Amino acid sequence: MIPANGTVGEKWNLRLYTAGQSPKSLAALDNLKRVCEQHLPGRYSIEVVDLLKNPRLAKDDQIVAIPTLVRKLPEPLRRIVGDLSDTERTLVGLQLRQIK
Amino acid sequence: MEPISADFEKELSLLREKLEEAEDVRRAIARGEVDAFVVGPGGSGRVLLLANAYQRYRQLVERMQQGALTATANGQILFANQRFSDMLGVPLAQLYTAPLESYVGVSDRARLSAFLMVSARESRVEVELSRRDGSSIPVRMSLASFADGYASLLVTDMRPLQWPSLAVDALDSIRTSLEKLNHDLGASDVARDSLRNISEEINGLARMIDEMIDVEGSERKR
Numbered sequence: 383m384i385p386a387n388g389t390v391g392e393k394w395n396l397r398l399y400t401a402g403q404s405p406k407s408l409a410a411l412d413n414l415k416r417v418c419e420q421h422l423p424g425r426y427s428i429e430v431v432d433l434l435k436n437p438r439l440a441k442d443d444q445i446v447a448i449p450t451l452v453r454k455l456p457e458p459l460r461r462i463v464g465d466l467s468d469t470e471r472t473l474v475g476l477q478l479r480q481i482k
Numbered sequence: 483m484e485p486i487s488a489d490f491e492k493e494l495s496l497l498r499e500k501l502e503e504a505e506d507v508r509r510a511i512a513r514g515e516v517d518a519f520v521v522g523p524g525g526s527g528r529v530l531l532l533a534n535a536y537q538r539y540r541q542l543v544e545r546m547q548q549g550a551l552t553a554t555a556n557g558q559i560l561f562a563n564q565r566f567s568d569m570l571g572v573p574l575a576q577l578y579t580a581p582l583e584s585y586v587g588v589s590d591r592a593r594l595s596a597f598l599m600v601s602a603r604e605s606r607v608e609v610e611l612s613r614r615d616g617s618s619i620p621v622r623m624s625l626a627s628f629a630d631g632y633a634s635l636l637v638t639d640m641r642p643l644q645w646p647s648l649a650v651d652a653l654d655s656i657r658t659s660l661e662k663l664n665h666d667l668g669a670s671d672v673a674r675d676s677l678r679n680i681s682e683e684i685n686g687l688a689r690m691i692d693e694m695i696d697v698e699g700s701e702r703k704r
Binding site for chain 1: 509511515517520526527543555630632664
């Protein structure tokens, strides 16, 4: 699939802010991995930032609620708050799918 | 009607973006999709979990001497503690979403997969962990819990105990240094009292290690 605002072969850089293994953090990582494997196979990287270990890192991306996914690349930066259980919303938020 | 200035349009766009973000947070909270918040000004932020008890559990997991991890039924690691990362010699960040089987000896992979499948709920499995430096260590993986489709495992290093003898050697070395210091300090009563207290603490620590060796040894025999 060609992302709505991206190009084929472009590397996606995603950062997921979690709170250790809180249930929503685990679900978010699981859901994110599934979406990436389906829509961005072989061209994404996921960085998990555990804010229970380093709460100060929340400042970098102005995180207020956890889990939060931040798309660092491709630009522009995008944030999606929640456990990513709503796949449609996740795809739209990541701009992998146009708003219907 | 006057045309909208470029500055005004830019500001309007920024405000729209902020409103959308705020709406996204509100929506996620309303749908129960978040379970923690970052509170506090700027860099001094703290993470508040919605369930306080969880925080204590988390600290326990982080500090325990056993490896701990949570994986999906197909073996993808979603969480691991520092001890498990140390066992493998692989940075914690690299473990997230990595397949657990890639850190297990080839001949053990089928057994591990079977162990992780919900239908084959064995309570434990013994496998060889493949370390980054090429060495391997025998471990026992025990199923601690299975909830929401995720298995939480405890990983116990099955090698013969090594660290207690190293700790005892270190304590002996400290004891020798203290005796030398005691001799060098001469007749100061205050210094002697301090040294005596330190010696007693070291002896207490040595006894604790002995007891731990006994307990762990008997658990391994079981």
